[in-house]
Amino acid sequence: MKQAIELHKDEMLKELIEFLRIPSISALTEHKGDVRTGANWVAESLKGIGMEHVEVIETDGHPIVYGDWLHAADKPTILIYGHYDVQPADPLDLWETPPFDPVIRDDKIFARGATDDKGQVFLHIKAVELLMKEHGTLPVNVKFCIEGEEEVASPNLVPFIEQNEEKLANDAVVISDTSFIEKGLPAICTSLRGALAMELQVKTANSDLHSGTYGGGVPNSIHALVQLLDSMRHENGQVAVEGFYNGVPEVTEALREEVSKVPFDEEKVKKDLELDALYGEEGFSFNERVGIRPTLEINGITGGFQGEGLKTIVPKEASAKISCRLVGEQDPNKVYDAILQHIEKHQPTGTNVSLEKFIQANPVAIDSSDEMIQTAADAYEHVYGVRPLFPKEGGSIPIVEVFGRVLNSPVVLMGFGLPSENLHAPNEHFHLENFEKGIETIADYMVRLGK
Amino acid sequence: MKQAIELHKDEMLKELIEFLRIPSISALTEHKGDVRTGANWVAESLKGIGMEHVEVIETDGHPIVYGDWLHAADKPTILIYGHYDVQPADPLDLWETPPFDPVIRDDKIFARGATDDKGQVFLHIKAVELLMKEHGTLPVNVKFCIEGEEEVASPNLVPFIEQNEEKLANDAVVISDTSFIEKGLPAICTSLRGALAMELQVKTANSDLHSGTYGGGVPNSIHALVQLLDSMRHENGQVAVEGFYNGVPEVTEALREEVSKVPFDEEKVKKDLELDALYGEEGFSFNERVGIRPTLEINGITGGFQGEGLKTIVPKEASAKISCRLVGEQDPNKVYDAILQHIEKHQPTGTNVSLEKFIQANPVAIDSSDEMIQTAADAYEHVYGVRPLFPKEGGSIPIVEVFGRVLNSPVVLMGFGLPSENLHAPNEHFHLENFEKGIETIADYMVRLGK
Structure with missing residues (x-):
């Protein structure tokens, strides 16, 4: 052969x-x-x-x-x-x-x-x-x-x-x-890992507004989106959405040992990716973070003026693509519901929000x-x-x-x-x-x- | 004539x-x-x-x-x-x-x-x-x-x-x-009002990464940008950047009275802009917010996948256009420095951040x-x-x-x-x-x- x-x-x-x-x-x-x-x-x-x-x-x-x-x-x-x-x-x-x-x-x-x-x-x-x-x-x-x-x-x-x-x-x-x-x-x-991909959209006024005339007095769709997205994750890398971790298996010592068998060279990864530091959920190793822990990542974001230079507007809409990786018994439908509830609970004043589901897959x-x-x-x-x-x-x-x-x-x-x-x-x-x-x-x- | x-x-x-x-x-x-x-x-x-x-x-x-x-x-x-x-x-x-x-x-x-x-x-x-x-x-x-x-x-x-x-x-x-x-x-x-316009950029790895392989284990430029932007404003509409309000005149009763002389019909503005609610700095009226108070607004944001559907990446860079309206004795140079210091202080792990200044004008x-x-x-x-x-x-x-x-x-x-x-x-x-x-x-x- x-x-x-x-x-x-x-x-x-x-x-x-x-x-x-x-x-x-x-x-x-x-x-x-x-x-x-x-x-x-x-x-x-x-x-x-x-x-x-x-x-x-x-x-x-x-x-x-x-x-x-x-x-x-x-x-x-x-x-x-x-x-x-x-x-x-x-x-x-x-x-x-x-x-x-x-x-x-x-x-x-x-x-x-x-x-x-x-x-x-x-x-x-x-x-x-x-x-x-x-x-x-x-x-x-x-x-x-x-x-x-x-x-x-x-x-x-x-x-x-x-x-x-x-x-x-x-x-x-x-x-x-x-x-x-x-x-x-x-x-x-x-x-x-399972998967769940979504698009979160925030709308405010019916038109982009002049930031001189309206700035400070009306809701800003990008600010609202940023506030919502930031509320979904703690600074220690944990997902802050209530119920998100339901069904995630306990990380036992045996599982930790199994996962650690896969070689991982932190310095090499940092060098290859030209990163000063890795980052992830506190209390877990890189292998654990990317293999047996669930994630919530923002894959894309867009809103307001996209050209060169500047345009002093209060933007009327903004959106972000978000995807989760799921593990164990996490159910994509339930995770979607949890995120939707989180968004409704944290919805900023004067905004309309929507969450569209693209794909889902079980772990x-x-x-x-x-x-x-x-x-x-x-x-x-x-x-x-x-x-x-x-x-x-x-x-x-x-x-x-x-x-x-x-x-x-x-x-x-x-x-x-x-x-x-x-x-x-x-x-x-x-x-x-x-x-x-x-x-x-x-x-x-x-x-x-x-x- | x-x-x-x-x-x-x-x-x-x-x-x-x-x-x-x-x-x-x-x-x-x-x-x-x-x-x-x-x-x-x-x-x-x-x-x-x-x-x-x-x-x-x-x-x-x-x-x-x-x-x-x-x-x-x-x-x-x-x-x-x-x-x-x-x-x-x-x-x-x-x-x-x-x-x-x-x-x-x-x-x-x-x-x-x-x-x-x-x-x-x-x-x-x-x-x-x-x-x-x-x-x-x-x-x-x-x-x-x-x-x-x-x-x-x-x-x-x-x-x-x-x-x-x-x-x-x-x-x-x-x-x-x-x-x-x-x-x-x-x-x-x-x-x-005076003005200060900037672009904030966050870079992480040297390439967009697969969110399956790396998601949860490496810094995400959009998450980092969102975290930085959200840290600049309290949910009550106040700007959270230390030193931002230096030089802003006290809002006296006389000033409040003067500003309130300009007619303002909240219901009409809401109807015209199709907004459920107005939003702004707590403790101030619409006329005060847009006339005599300074602002920090995000005018545009971009990062990661921008197309239709989804692409499960950890994005390598993201940026936002930000502009401030300034009042009283606020100095655009000092406000820029305050924002730069804020960004450096709150810089997320594993990121490179930069803040480019576009324009500035005194009130x-x-x-x-x-x-x-x-x-x-x-x-x-x-x-x-x-x-x-x-x-x-x-x-x-x-x-x-x-x-x-x-x-x-x-x-x-x-x-x-x-x-x-x-x-x-x-x-x-x-x-x-x-x-x-x-x-x-x-x-x-x-x-x-x-x-």
Whole structure:
């Protein structure tokens, strides 16, 4: 397999570059057509490697691509899930090369989606293709389910899974959309934080007002928004919303010890991010803060005059995008209600406030002792020479919880990204070392499952 | 004079529309050429009405237009000051008709600059023209000084005044850039608040970060900005910056009584602005809050993801535009220092903060008993049938303080705007009633001064 990968590397990278060239940004309406192009690209690719029943399935949003190969009698069936949609690319001016003009430099491929998740989906397609080429058959039954709405929280995949239990039935869901601990140290993630994303809007007067004529005498929407947002967090980093921490598991000594096993070099992180100091909830370590504690972060804020120079107005409206990461038994619906109540309780005089919910996802925990997961660990160990760790990740892949719950399968989060690969940020990239070893690991995993 | 105005009204409005068509936005670099077009328009207009020594004077920024007529021997000399530059027009989508495509409807003329200040400058040009047409001469000596940087705080007019004391020497500076109390109730403003405008910027990491991977563990620039901004104001509306109120005059019963003479209809203001409630510093009335108390307002805020939908990032930078209105002996330099110290004292962990100063202006007070002002009041009374009030305005015209101090002249703030005319906001307009009566009042004032 290693030789085959070496042999076909250049043509495979050319193909990946084609895939990465498609600006399939699911969050932005103007890219609707590009997202469909992404779906068609995946479907053609699945047909090309011998998948059957390949379909581009319409939904109320962006399409889902399905394809399978089910001729390995008495062998396990894996459902490979991934997504062909990507995050928005702004701020564009911070990209060294354009986000949709993929470039290889320093043994990395740079493009939006390189690591999240097109690059990682591509590993599975190529592993299957090379196995098929080598043996004319596959060691396991394979189903692909590649969606185009992961970056907007999979609103249409959830009902699709619920309505297609039989079609999607499997012995394990395999997903490559997570990261190593660091270069050379693989990881199989066993915990994902839940998510809740919202937009808080404050409106005051029906028009921006002259700050000379009205300043000091009327409510200011930005001041009000700032007051509301600041009231949601204590200066010690704790979330100040009543009821927010309901369902958060107690941080026991055993859990602390488990979390502390994942290496963390504070000085390196500070240096890499050019930060004087880290910051977070008092009483918790960095690993705890990003892995097993919930958060409330402001992701964007806007209001009033945005141009150069100044404009002395009292602004009529302002808004902020807020997202929470949730853990344990925290229920996104209840957290939303708690935040809404907090806002109503603290609503500043003379303002109208609203809180729109964008996405929500339950937290998820996975049993690392499952055989399907331990076999994946064997494959990593074989290829990388080191057994993966089983970290608790801070991110959210909303669909993981749904796969586990609806299809009742173990979910194997065998990621090949690196934490430093700028996912969701400018200059996203993917290491070619993990491109090659990733294909090898996935193929090796399938072979092991087939034994 | 009244008949002459009636006779020439249509052609005068046509000319004003031409003037208003020029997008002379001084704050935006891309309109530099348009600002110069505005200057040339004023210069040609002054030549056309018989002004002499007309010059478009270069500065380090936008030009100043000067012209005079000095043949009224032994009569007083007035210096007419105004500005041909305008505020930015955004948000453009809130204009019912485009800001630089003037339209007359409901006896008002709608355009950016209609009331602030092109429309009002135009009144003086036309008053002089009609007097000249009627008598072949003027009752007083007149100097025009019309600048193009008022909306960015007159950085180049200040040194120009200081270097041209003789050229600009006068018995009164006459400025029409303020408002009536309400329709039919004229005002000569006798107090202007000072101003200080700044931009506060907060930076954290060198890149936006994924809120799943880093959220909760690193400083968030928007959270930090929100925390800083909220710390600057108590919930009761008081500014919380130590030293901010130094130099603010005590609010005596006599001052309270004086301020309360200006009519104020809370229900009407709330209805007009569609506000449930007004808001401001505890313990003060609306008139006090906007007239004799200082303010600190956030005029704009921006940071993180600005697009539709969501993007779960920890943003690397955020900024806010802040402006203060100052009163009494408050010194803009000292207020800036106080805010800077406050920011440094409250600087959140892991952040870099900076505070850039844009403009500053000292507060100013004018003696309403001055003869030049009382004569202006006579002219208003003659034309409008009601004697003007002498309110303390909340706005700032930075140059007023400089005129008074350097040229040692009384400054007559004889405005013809209305507070409801949306200056600095979408759908700015000017009432045609005050267009006609304004020209008449100014001409009458000149005749009275010449007696």
